[in-house]
Amino acid sequence: MAIAGAILSRLIKAAITLLAIAILNFFLVHAAPGDPATVLAGEAGAADEQMIADLRARFGLDQPLYVQLARYVGNIVTLDLGYSFRQGQPVLDLILDRLPATLILTLSAFWISLLAGVALGVAASARVGKFTDTLITGTALLFYATPLYWAALMAVLVFSVQLGWLPGFGYETVGSGYSGFERALDILKHLILPALTLGLFFMAVYMRMTRASMLEVAQQDFVKTARAKGLMPSLIRRRHILRNALLPVVTLAGLQAGQLVGGAVLTETVFAWPGIGRLMFESLAARDYNTILGVFLVSAAMVIVFNILTDLVYRLIDPRIGHKA
Amino acid sequence: MTLWKRFITNRGALLGLAILIAVILVALLAPVLYPRGPWAMVQRPFLVPFTTDGLPLGTDTLGRDVLAGLVYGARVSLLVGLVSTVMALLIGVPLGALAGFYGKWVDEGAMRFTEFFQTIPNFALAIVLVAILEPTLTSITIAIAIVSWPPVARLVRAEVMSVTKREYVDAARLAGLSNMHILIRQVLPNTVSPIIVMASLMVATAILLESSLSFLGLGDPNIMSWGFQIGAARTVIRSAWWLSFFPGVAIVLTVLALNLIGEGLNDALNPHLARKGRS
Numbered sequence: 001m002a003i004a005g006a007i008l009s010r011l012i013k014a015a016i017t018l019l020a021i022a023i024l025n026f027f028l029v030h031a032a033p034g035d036p037a038t039v040l041a042g043e044a045g046a047a048d049e050q051m052i053a054d055l056r057a058r059f060g061l062d063q064p065l066y067v068q069l070a071r072y073v074g075n076i077v078t079l080d081l082g083y084s085f086r087q088g089q090p091v092l093d094l095i096l097d098r099l100p101a102t103l104i105l106t107l108s109a110f111w112i113s114l115l116a117g118v119a120l121g122v123a124a125s126a127r128v129g130k131f132t133d134t135l136i137t138g139t140a141l142l143f144y145a146t147p148l149y150w151a152a153l154m155a156v157l158v159f160s161v162q163l164g165w166l167p168g169f170g171y172e173t174v175g176s177g178y179s180g181f182e183r184a185l186d187i188l189k190h191l192i193l194p195a196l197t198l199g200l201f202f203m204a205v206y207m208r209m210t211r212a213s214m215l216e217v218a219q220q221d222f223v224k225t226a227r228a229k230g231l232m233p234s235l236i237r238r239r240h241i242l243r244n245a246l247l248p249v250v251t252l253a254g255l256q257a258g259q260l261v262g263g264a265v266l267t268e269t270v271f272a273w274p275g276i277g278r279l280m281f282e283s284l285a286a287r288d289y290n291t292i293l294g295v296f297l298v299s300a301a302m303v304i305v306f307n308i309l310t311d312l313v314y315r316l317i318d319p320r321i322g323h324k325a
Numbered sequence: 326m327t328l329w330k331r332f333i334t335n336r337g338a339l340l341g342l343a344i345l346i347a348v349i350l351v352a353l354l355a356p357v358l359y360p361r362g363p364w365a366m367v368q369r370p371f372l373v374p375f376t377t378d379g380l381p382l383g384t385d386t387l388g389r390d391v392l393a394g395l396v397y398g399a400r401v402s403l404l405v406g407l408v409s410t411v412m413a414l415l416i417g418v419p420l421g422a423l424a425g426f427y428g429k430w431v432d433e434g435a436m437r438f439t440e441f442f443q444t445i446p447n448f449a450l451a452i453v454l455v456a457i458l459e460p461t462l463t464s465i466t467i468a469i470a471i472v473s474w475p476p477v478a479r480l481v482r483a484e485v486m487s488v489t490k491r492e493y494v495d496a497a498r499l500a501g502l503s504n505m506h507i508l509i510r511q512v513l514p515n516t517v518s519p520i521i522v523m524a525s526l527m528v529a530t531a532i533l534l535e536s537s538l539s540f541l542g543l544g545d546p547n548i549m550s551w552g553f554q555i556g557a558a559r560t561v562i563r564s565a566w567w568l569s570f571f572p573g574v575a576i577v578l579t580v581l582a583l584n585l586i587g588e589g590l591n592d593a594l595n596p597h598l599a600r601k602g603r604s
Contacts, residue, residue, distance in 0.1 A: 017444050032457045145580035147533055149540050150555060150573035153562055157570075161563050255443070262448030266537055270559065280449075281541060284456055296453045299446050307444070 082290035091294035102275030113199035121210025254310025258303035338589020344582035363549035412470035417477025425485030447472035484516035529583035
């Protein structure tokens with residue numbers, strides 16, 4: 001029951017947040033230089049006075065602002081994200097078409113970064129102050145300072161151009177005619193570099209967090225008790241310290257998931273990965289505002305879903321949460 | 326003096342400081358080093374590095390000096406990083422301070438507002454803002470400030486809350502000082518050290534954000550920046566690696582330096598917490 005209630009309150013909060021983003025979107029379009037009619041006319045590729053006046057009437061731009069706002073929000077509630085004149089398709093169709101690729105990429109990057117980050121953090125904390133620790137912390141510091149898109153470009157240069165190990169471009173081999181298992185393997189090969197480079201920065205974040213958290217929990221009394229009982233150090237580390245140290249890492253991972261979606265714009269641009277991030281990049285050059293704002297709204301929705309999922313995971317690994325609320 | 330001593334005995338922080346000073350010097354001396362500016366076409370395009378005198382890092386797709394671009398790029402990175410951080414502090418510090426000091430509905434309202442901005446994927450918001458406001462140095466700086474202030478507000482709120490509980494604040498109240506006076510003169514000065522640490526890390530993040538926006542073609546079209554150099558060279562990565570390599574190294578070094586300084590400051594300001602509990 002407690003969980004159902006918590007989910008319901010999270011969903012209501014999510015709906016309010018999305019509504020607020022829709023309103024923000026509306027005012028952003030109005031803040032754009034020139035009114036939306038001239039923007040639309042520009043997107044459609046022609047702009048004489050008569051056409052702009054027609055467009056104003058057609059899209060209700062001659063109505064008062066609050067009527068326009070109500071209409072815009074109404075459209076979004078019914079999942080109408082507008083029309084992309086540049087691509088000749090409704091924005092929602094464009095996004096749905098590309099969403100799977102982005103989900104595959106961000107989820108892979110998320111798991112890679114979380115697992116590798118936690119593993120490295122635990123390894124560093126076990127040898128704190130020694131060479132291994134210095135090496136891991138130093139590498140993390142370096143990844144932490146590396147721009148995502150540059151890491152991606154350098155990975156293409158080394159692993160794709162120089163060594164020829166992995167493809168550095170696209171989602172699958174075009175015209176290969178693969179199907180079933182072969183196709184999955186082909187996509188996996190294309191996925192490795194984008195997922196690794198997108199995960200690199202976040203791996204550094206989770207590693208630092210895990211290390212700090214492990215060291216902090218190791219100071220607590222129940223760990224001393226476990227040690228006094230004569231348990232093996234590796235067992236104490238796994239069962240007693242790690243389980244408690246993971247809690248803040250999970251919280252942080254949920255918050256960071258949102259940044260992962262933003263980072264996908266960069267990674268997808270470098271690797272020509274056909275997701276919504278690449279769609280946003282293409283729309284930037286074309287000044288296709290409907291699509292840009294549509295991708296923005298959908299990525300915010302993805303973040304909210306990520307956050308609700310983390311919340312649930314958190315409840316599972318720490319039953320105390322449900323009782324407190 | 327002990328603070329400074331603690332800071333300079335930290336090897337990482339010292340290295341960071343040395344790199345940062347070098348970058349600042351280069352940025353300041355740019356017009357002296359390259360009076361013709363970063364856009365001048367000086368030689369034939371695609372000159373390989375270390376092959377021509379006077380052009381140690383080679384030339385780009387249009388025959389511009391890569392090193393001159395790097396030197397001018399340092400100006401933009403540092404300027405945007407610094408100004409956007411100051412702006413983010415100007416939004417986050419007052420909001421967090423009021424929320425933490427007054428509590429109740431002020432706190433509730435301010436925190437809901439902050440939470441909303443934290444939910445929005447911040448890089449995507451920055452892209453949308455710059456794309457719609459037209460890419461200029463000002464719009465980029467504002468966009469970065471808008472996406473960077475929420476953590477400041479949360480930090481300041483938490484600090485102000487804990488400081489406000491101390492006895493000397495009660496004493497100030499008894500002495501009849503006004504709320505504003507207590508908040509500004511008695512409470513805020515005691516929250517400065519964590520804010521300084523956070524600010525130095527924020528400059529680093531802002532530099533990464535600025536370079537990412539420029540990489541996507543959302544930089545100010547009149548200003549040479551590191552992100553722009555990499556973005557322009559993206560399509561020729563197979564034939565001219567150096568065009569994207571060197572600006573990237575510049576970004577990594579600068580951001581690394583700022584992170585090292587931030588950590589050094591953190592350790593120096595909180596000696597009892599040093600080497601512990603950071604994320």
